[in-house]
Amino acid sequence: MVIFLQNLVNALQWGSFYALIALGYSMVYSILMLFNFAHGDIFMVGAYIGFGVSIGLLALSSSGALAMPNWLILALTILFSMFLTSFVGMIVERVGYRPLRNAPRASAAITGLMIGIILETGNLILLGARRVSFPSLVETTVYNVGGVFVTNKKIMIVLVSLLLTLALHLFVRRTKWGMAMRAMAFDFAVVPLMGVPVNTMIALTFAIGSALAAAAGILFGVAYPVLDPYMGILFGWKAFVAAILGGRGSILGATLAGFLLGFTEIFVAMIFPSTLRDLIAYSIILLILTFRPHGFFGEPYSARLRL
Amino acid sequence: MRKESRFVVCLLVVIMAFSLSGRAQAETIKIGINAPLTGDIPKVGEGTKFAAQMWLEDVKAAGGLAVGKKKYTVELVLEDNESKAESAVKVATKMITEDDVLVMVGPQASKQAIPAGGIANNYKTVMVTPWSTNPDATKGRPYVFRACFLDPFQGPVVANFISTEFKFTKAAVLYDVASDYPKGLAEFFKKAWEGLHGKGSVVAYESFTTKDTDFSSQLTKIINSGAQVLFTPQYYNEVALIVQQAHQLGWKKPIVGSDSWGSAETVKLCGKDCYGAFFSTHYAAAGASGATKAFIDRYKAKHGYVPDDVAALTWDAMLLVQQAIQKTGGLTGDLKKDRENVRTAMSGIKKFKGITGEMTFSGGGDPIKCAVIVKISDAGEFTFYKSVCP
Known part of the structure; x- marks a missing residue:
């Protein structure tokens, strides 16, 4: 029982990252029917921007010019990096995807792959192959709750990611901008006729997705403080799986699928030999998709959708 | 001409x-x-x-x-x-x-x-x-x-060291199954350890694949397996993550590594969590005589x-x-x-x-x-601990 609960805690943290990254995939996918394969690398860029921002803020704080407690530095790091990374996302869209918007989908998809490679190797040139250690902004406190070990970082990661998901949900459901996004997902051709600035909306979608990826990157840095330029690739793939599994354009679906992926990986490793973890975990996911090809909350494609 | x-x-x-x-x-x-x-x-x-x-x-x-x-x-x-x-x-x-x-x-x-x-x-x-x-x-x-x-040689060395130093009989191993060096070393350690303490004495033999960053599931298994020591022959970037996560999951027992730990980066990435850990290597500069x-x-x-x-x-x-x-x-x-x-x-x-x-x-x-066992001191230095022969 203790082992089960412990793994539940582990899975909640691990799933948070998948969920946050899957959201960005899901949003872009629902509006443009486009697999933004560079998204995993935007997560990486976000983590590195977070690294830079936190180092800067720490230096500023310790120089005495503007003394701040560490939790404030972390909060500011998350906000600043989300803001900065959203521009990275918008640039990627402007440079990589907009010129190809009417090109075959395959061209746009490989554009994503290429942008991903550019971001990875660009980082490699900028900072070298050396692993970077994310500064420990919060002292780790370990709580022992009846044999289950929980750290303050784990709690924070899960709470922040749930909070961001909720904020996104409200944005999409309750605001005019959100309504425009949903409309675009519904029918891309008609929406511009209603006076919706399509380019602005798409840029906004990329910005929000990238900001969420940046938040995931920083939380990742807090939990696993070793950053390397290729950390986004595998994460991107798996989060992509979560986005599809959740159903096209469904925020709830992407979040749930992200957590489900985290749970599957952790619990498969608990029950089976850990060598077989990904093999079994992704076979299960494949099986789910066989029975629900449109994911949990996805609707079957119809003629109205742009394909 | x-x-x-x-x-x-x-x-x-x-x-x-x-x-x-x-x-x-x-x-x-x-x-x-x-x-x-x-x-x-x-x-x-x-x-x-x-x-x-x-x-x-x-x-x-x-x-x-x-x-x-x-x-x-x-x-x-x-x-x-x-x-x-x-x-x-x-x-x-x-x-x-x-x-x-x-x-x-x-x-x-x-x-x-x-x-x-x-x-x-x-x-x-x-x-x-x-x-x-x-x-x-x-x-x-x-x-x-x-x-x-040679690579295979460190397995028995570490097994001997743990057995004589701590008198432990149950060990856990966590290694990267997709990388030759850790995989080989993990196997050699397991063989040597079971030779000393009998079959089943490696109570947890867990693996992951290169690029993994979360080891919580494996470590939870290891912690609940009753192991007295964790052997992880990994490179410095993984060492930092493994050791930190182990401590966050409540592991307080010794952690031992191999010569791949012997980089200045290990302590830089791992910080205080790695203090007190041991690893086997060729030579130690600090504390030499x-x-x-x-x-x-x-x-x-x-x-x-x-x-x-x-x-x-x-x-x-x-x-x-x-x-x-x-x-x-x-x-x-x-x-x-x-x-x-x-x-x-x-x-x-x-x-x-x-x-x-x-x-x-x-x-x-x-x-x-003979190999040298190094202990990471409380100042983060690699200090000579003892010399161990197979």
Whole structure:
């Protein structure tokens, strides 16, 4: 029982990252029917921007010019990096995807792959192959709750990611901008006729997705403080799986699928030999998709959708 | 006419070369140093060069190398292999066939030492690689030797250390199943541990794949398996994550690693979590004594930094070569015969006292030597803890 609960805690943290990254995939996918394969690398860029921002803020704080407690530095790091990374996302869209918007989908998809490679190797040139250690902004406190070990970082990661998901949900459901996004997902051709600035909306979608990826990157840095330029690739793939599994354009679906992926990986490793973890975990996911090809909350494609 | 004159010049050059080498052979001993002075790992090349030059200084101070009844001057033929396999082969061929070296020291990394070892073996010239731990470098090659231990050897060493030091009987292993070095070492450790404590004494044998960052599920298993110690033969970036996550999941027992931990980056990435951990390696700079300390102090005074394991192993390799040459009892002047004699002497070296431990060669090219167990101190330094033999 203790082992089960412990793994539940582990899975909640691990799933948070998948969920946050899957959201960005899901949003872009629902509006443009486009697999933004560079998204995993935007997560990486976000983590590195977070690294830079936190180092800067720490230096500023310790120089005495503007003394701040560490939790404030972390909060500011998350906000600043989300803001900065959203521009990275918008640039990627402007440079990589907009010129190809009417090109075959395959061209746009490989554009994503290429942008991903550019971001990875660009980082490699900028900072070298050396692993970077994310500064420990919060002292780790370990709580022992009846044999289950929980750290303050784990709690924070899960709470922040749930909070961001909720904020996104409200944005999409309750605001005019959100309504425009949903409309675009519904029918891309008609929406511009209603006076919706399509380019602005798409840029906004990329910005929000990238900001969420940046938040995931920083939380990742807090939990696993070793950053390397290729950390986004595998994460991107798996989060992509979560986005599809959740159903096209469904925020709830992407979040749930992200957590489900985290749970599957952790619990498969608990029950089976850990060598077989990904093999079994992704076979299960494949099986789910066989029975629900449109994911949990996805609707079957119809003629109205742009394909 | 032109053709003839060219022929005459060629002939003259050949005669001169012969007479030169013939004369040089009587007075000097040439030792080749095949080192990565440029390329991926220039720091390794630098350590090699500095250690070899320090050895040469000693020889010169003694007025040359005494072999039998005669004193020879020693000359180092230092060549750059650019940290590339093909350059290492080229350098080795040049040294052996053109420079007439008696012995070649290097290359260092297995990537270069394995192909270069083939060349040395074909030309029947002794090669000593100080740093290459891959079994293939010396396998089936009677002329190739090394000054370090092999990968498989660390498994039993660590198993012995944990058993005698802590009296533990249950161990857990966490390793990367997709990487040769950790996987091999994990298997060798498991075998050695089960040999000591019986089947089932490795209570958790968990793995992950390269690039994984979350080990919580594996570590939860390990923690609840009743293991008394965790062995994880990983590289520094994973070490940081594994050790931190283990502590966050409530693990308070010892964690032990292997020589892949021995990078300055380990403590930089891992921080306080790694303090108090142990790992096995070739040599430890902090807390060294005797000849090892003397070497470190001298190197540091001259070059301004603490020598790493490559420099220390190169130093030992130079002394091994020296001992082998001296053991031949005298050089005949016939390079082919001398190279053969050096090989015979080398393979019979017993209880050589090196600064990285005592070495004994029993026929093959791999020494039987002891490893050093290092403890990461509370200041984050790698300190000598004890020497362990298999």
